Amino acid sequence: MGVRGLQGFVGSACPHTRTAVNFKELAELHRNQHPGCAPTVVVDAMCCLRYWYTPESWVCGGQWREYFAALRDFVKAFTTVGIKLVFFFDGMVEQGKRAVWVRRRLKNNQEIARIFHYIKSHREQPGRNMFFLPSGLAIFTRFALKTLGQETLCSLQEADYEVASYGLQHNCLGILGEDTDYLIYDTCPYFSISELCLDSLDTVMLCREKLCESLELSLADLPLLACLLGNDTVPEGLFESFRFQCLSSYTSARKNSDKRGNVILAVADHISKVLRLHQGEKKLEEMLPLGQNKALFYKGVASYLLPGQTSPWIFQKPIGITTLGKQIVSVSTDPEFKPESLVCTHPESKEETPVCTHPETEQEDPMNVEPEMKQQVTMVSDxxxxxxxxxxxxxxxxxxxxxxxxxxxxxxxxxxxxxxxxxxxxxxxxxxxxxxxxxxxxxxxxxxxxxxxxxxxxxxxxxxxxxxxxxxxxxxxxxxxxxxxxxxxxxxxxxxxxxxxxxxxxxxxxxxxxxxxxxxxxxxxxxxxxxxxxxxxxxxxxxxxxxxxxxxxxxxxxxxxxxxxxxxxxxxxxxxxxxxxxxxxxxxxxxxxxxxxxxxxxxxxxxxxxxxxxxxxxxxxxxxxxxxxxxxxxxxxxxxxxxxxxxxxxxxxxxxxxxxxxxxxxxxxxxxxxxxRWERQGSGSHRTNSGHSRSGRRQHWRDQGPGxxxxxxxxxxxxxxxxxxxxxxxxxxxxxxxx
Known part of the structure; x- marks a missing residue:
């Protein structure tokens, strides 16, 4: 989730971007500055599931009554000090991020295999280091929070954009989550859920302004940095050679930064000292090796622009980016649709790289303005x-x-x-x-x-x-x-x-x-x-x-x-x-x-x-x-x-x-x-209502080819x-x- 390597960089090379804060004190300050406006924290719920699931047992399908009690305590801790909570859940996976979703699911399969190997070997639950969220946790958390009287929303796209947009438009106290994309959005303050002490309501605020000071960038440069480093829209492998060139010419590497940290510093340095020299004179694709992935890159940069915001790096929003407040992801109704049509393999990377959603937009100038929003194609016309x-x-x-x-x-x-x-x-x-x-x-x-x-x-x-x-x-x-x-x-x-x-x-x-x-x-x-x-x-x-x-x-x-x-x-x-x-x-x-x-x-x-x-x-x-x-x-x-x-x-x-x-x-x-498998003793045969026998050999479901x-x-x-x-x-x- 978020920008590749940024979480570790902030913790090791930019500790001054992390500030200890107390929600009760922040709420009081907010009430003084905005009389009549209840301090509101917008919560990225998907980032918080691991924090919320505190029951010791997790491998047996979930300790749901314990979990419900933990959610109740979480809500009570904030409402007691007068803070309103608004919870956002992911509603669907955007087509451009399907490849990322697939990679994570396949990685989870490997983790699950290790869990079952441990259970068979030890006949006990693995340690918390192998913790895996119980099935259905996100779905039922929505209903638990609604039962507790909380405003609970499900996004029409991945939730981070809607969370950032809600926080900005409603003048919220801040965003609570664990996603470095919230350091990139120009929105309300971002607080860490992993650092939250529920008893005291102490946590850590990650300050994007201080990050900009450290990198010698402006807030408007952060979306560009995020896409050059790699995120859920622009794959990390896409600019691997470019980042290596930046690092090779970078002379101010910090001793307290690892290689990844120095890459971030080198790319930020290139933005501030090279790209800015021609900013406004040349289009971005003339200064970066975008190639056939030009539309994808512009889409990535524009995806961080909240309603009413613009970027100095793109003159206008790319074509194909619309609706739902963020971007249009047109829907293919072709039953022969295959996600390979959405991906290509970049020569610098072995990873699959998503490209723009529709082939016809690949050939168009991404700087053109689309005069009207595309109408979303739906399966139901009513x-x-x-x-x-x-x-x-x-x-x-x-x-x-x-x-x-x-x-x-x-x-x-x-x-x-x-x-x-x-x-x-x-x-x-x-x-x-x-x-x-x-x-x-x-x-x-x-x-x-x-x-x-x-x-x-x-x-x-x-x-x-x-x-x-x-x-x-x-x-x-x-x-x-x-x-x-x-x-x-x-x-x-x-x-x-x-x-x-x-x-x-x-x-x-x-x-x-x-x-x-x-x-x-x-x-x-x-x-x-x-x-x-x-x-x-x-x-x-x-x-x-x-x-x-x-x-x-x-x-x-x-x-x-x-x-x-x-x-x-x-x-x-x-x-x-x-x-x-x-x-x-x-x-x-x-x-x-x-x-x-x-x-x-x-x-x-x-x-x-x-x-x-x-x-x-x-x-x-x-x-x-x-x-x-x-x-x-x-x-x-x-x-x-x-x-x-x-x-x-x-x-x-x-x-x-x-x-x-x-x-x-x-x-x-x-x-x-x-x-x-199991088989019945005896004939193993039954008759169905239509007179067909269920006896005899058949191909087992696990022997079938996938998908x-x-x-x-x-x-x-x-x-x-x-x-x-x-x-x-x-x-x-x-x-x-x-x-």
Whole structure:
């Protein structure tokens, strides 16, 4: 994140740019200078997740009630001294930064592999040096903060620009985050979250004015410096030779700076003593080796210009830079889109280098003015519905919906999944049919058969996927009793009975319409859990009865646990399979946010927020107990009322699964296969509703090639992307896991 090498340089070579401050004192000063204006700190939430997640346990899927308490304490510390907080979250990945996103995800895959290797070797959680954020943390943090009454916003692009713009336009006390881009933007003061002491509200302010003094630059020069050093827009390798030339001719290298620090000093020196000599006489591309990356470089410089700001280094904003306050990223609707069209390999670097978004802009003079903004191409043409979707997105009330409806593209980051475990599928595959039905609701299923209809580009991280291409996924038709209602009906209607229609649609997205009557008899706080478990067990037939017992017992026992009891819970050991099940369930909850918002919010989000239904350590304890064969009475801690609910919930899930020809059996009726998969003892054969057998050999989902193929409706059932037998309803019938 931010400018390459600048964080270390500021800490080692420019310590005077770091000033110790106290938020309480700053707030008092701000009130004196701006009477009637509440001191406001705008928070880059994505930078703060590691700071906020203080629970000791993290590998088991998240200690969500502890985490919620930590967020509550954070908010209270600021509001107690009269400081208003405004939180920003990243809303989507800009096309120009996709290559950076991919590199980070692939690096995370390596970190996850090391985590699972450690767990298998030591049967315990790794140290904090291997800490990895629990799945879904960013998504659920938005809802936690809204529950705490905080203003929480989701960006229409990467959040740093909107954070800087908000801070400047609203005369904020400052920005709280951990991104050196905030040293480059000409905006309100920037404070470090990593240096924050919550008890005293002491932290460090990083002063861009003092940085400029040290580098002999002006504030207007900082965007140019950032792009020459490399950032998330301009790859570091692009100007490697240029920086080497600057360093070779630089004669004032500081002894207290490392090589990287001296490179920064040398580039700053070149800007102040060479480039400024011809400033205003020559265009920047005449003084720098921009070559074919001219448009990209100007886009990078302009990306730091907040509304109303200009740069002496570019006379006018480059073509193709628009909208959303910062820049236009035009959306390709070509289903054959491939990100390679956005990248090239610079001769000075082995890294992929993003270039401008559309080929036609590469040949144009980036100094020309575009007379009117380009109109954004969207997947949905109904402006009224798009306006609602946009508002829900910005207010952090929905998840993924707006991205599907506008760009037809979504992404999901890494999940704690063991790439070497053949028995459990990736969440990317497990929840794809659910997503496909949501796409049908949002975009329409299309009438052109397998090759017609809209295509959604999914960037989902899973084992073996190099992320060179998105998965091209088509909507999957769903069966809603009475027909699928329009989005206007689901989102805007106030007619009597509309909530029932919304619930019908939600159940259809999960393919659980036949279970509606049983689900209505369940307490509202357990309805979502029953739906999610049913969906999960239908899709993944390597889950067994012991797993179901652990999931249900955990949810029931959580209701009676205090925060202290959850914090004090100790595990005998950590089981890697349970770690994956943790992640599957949490991702299940996050997918329900997507389904619930797409269907017009038939459920209250509080019914499936993880701090109300899930605790990682508690599930792990129940998993270990259930795996050892403990009775239901022991699993629910000898509580009679819980035991009754346990059997009721189990019965609902099992009956719903049987309707889908999924019989949940004990692990005692399975035997491990040498490949690491599981197979049933006996014939291993079941009949589907359409009469097709699930017996026989099939290609396992992990043996499938990653990502570049198109995914047709019904292409995947259970947890395999292999082909099966379509029934009369267009469903994909599964084939047995048995080899």
């Amino acid at each position: 402006t009224e519905i798009l306006k609602v979707a946009r508002a829900q997105h910005v207010q952090a009330e929905s998840y993924l919906v707006y991205g599907v409806m506008t760009s037809g593209e979504i992404e999901c980051s890494n999940t704690l999944e063991d790439a070497l475990d053949q028995a459990l599928p990736s969440q990317a595959f497990v929840y794809r049919p659910m997503r496909q039905r949501v796409y049908s609701l949002l975009l329409g299923a299309g009438g052109g058969g397998a090759s017609g209809g809209p295509v959604v580009r999914e960037w989902f991280v899973h084992s073996g996927n190099p992320l060179r291409h998105p998965d091209l996924v088509r909507p999957l038709p769903m069966n809603v009793p009475g027909g699928t209602p329009s989005l206007k009906v689901l989102w805007l209607s106030q007619e009597p009975g509309i909530q029932a229609r919304r619930m019908d649609t939600l159940l259809a997205c999960l393919d659980l319409s036949s279970s509606r009557e049983e689900l209505q008899a369940v307490e509202s706080r357990f309805q979502a859990l029953c739906c999610l478990l049913t969906y999960l067990f239908v899709q993944v037939d390597t889950l067994c009865l012991e797993d179901l017992h652990a999931f249900i017992a955990q949810a029931l026992c959580l209701q009676g646990k205090s925060l202290g009891q959850l914090m004090d819970l100790q595990l005998e050991h950590v089981e890697p399979r349970a770690v994956q099940l943790d992640s599957l369930l949490v991702r299940d909850l996050s997918m329900l946010v997507l389904v619930n918002s797409a269907c017009g919010f038939p459920w209250s989000s509080s019914d499936f927020m993880p701090w109300n239904v899930f605790d990682g350590k508690l599930f792990h304890e129940k998993y270990l107990q259930s795996d050892r064969g403990y009775t239901a009475e022991v699993l629910v801690e000898q509580d009679r009322s819980r035991l009754t609910r346990f059997h009721d919930l189990k019965s609902i899930v099992c009956k719903a699964c049987v309707r889908e020809d999924r019989h949940i059996v004990s692990r005692q009726h399975w035997r491990p296969h040498h490949s690491g 570049s193929r198109q995914c047709e409706p019904g292409w995947w059932r259970r947890h395999s992307p292999s082909s099966g037998h379509p029934d009369e309803k267009g469903k994909q019938q599964p084939i047995s896991l048995s080899p």
